[in-house]
Structure formats: C-alpha cells, structure tokens
Amino acid sequence: MGGEMQLEFVSGNIMIKTETGSAYKDSFRYQLSTGSITLTPVWTNQFSPSPFDFQIIDGNTIKIQSLISQIPEKPRSYMIFKK
Numbered sequence: 001m002g003g004e005m006q007l008e009f010v011s012g013n014i015m016i017k018t019e020t021g022s023a024y025k026d027s028f029r030y031q032l033s034t035g036s037i038t039l040t041p042v043w044t045n046q047f048s049p050s051p052f053d054f055q056i057i058d059g060n061t062i063k064i065q066s067l068i069s070q071i072p073e074k075p076r077s078y079m080i081f082k083k
Helices: none
Strands: 005-010 014-019 025-033 036-041 050-058 061-065 078-082
Touching: 005 078
Parallel strands: none
Antiparallel strands: 005 014, 014 025, 025 036, 036 050, 050 061, 061 078
C-alpha cells in the first residue's frame, strides 16, 4: 500500500486524491447518494464511474470504502478521513 492518502473536496463536485511521496494527483467528479459516493475520473473517458460505500460521520470525519484495488473475495476495507 502507498503512503498517506489525502482527499480534497473542491468546488464543482471535484475530489482530488493525493498520496504522500507521490507527485501524482488524481481528480474525480463525485456524486453523493445515500450511503455511497460515485467517482468518475476527470483525466480520461476510458473508465466508467465507480461507486464506493461512503458515510459522513460528523462535520469533520468521513468513512469511505478503500479506493485501492481490492480482491473481490475478501471483505471490503474502509478508510476514515478527518479534516
């Protein structure tokens, strides 16, 4: 697994994902619905939108299904982010 991941939600329903130690920034359009967030890569049309489990815990904390590829047979893992 990579370094520490950061998510930044900016205007226009854009989320920017960065990892410590990496020069890359991945930008996604996001759409929230009850219990999930759907992410669509901004940099390409090659990938379909992907839904992830998502929960707003409080005004400073969110819980999101891991954005790192997972093995389908294993239980889902989650990440918690705080402001």
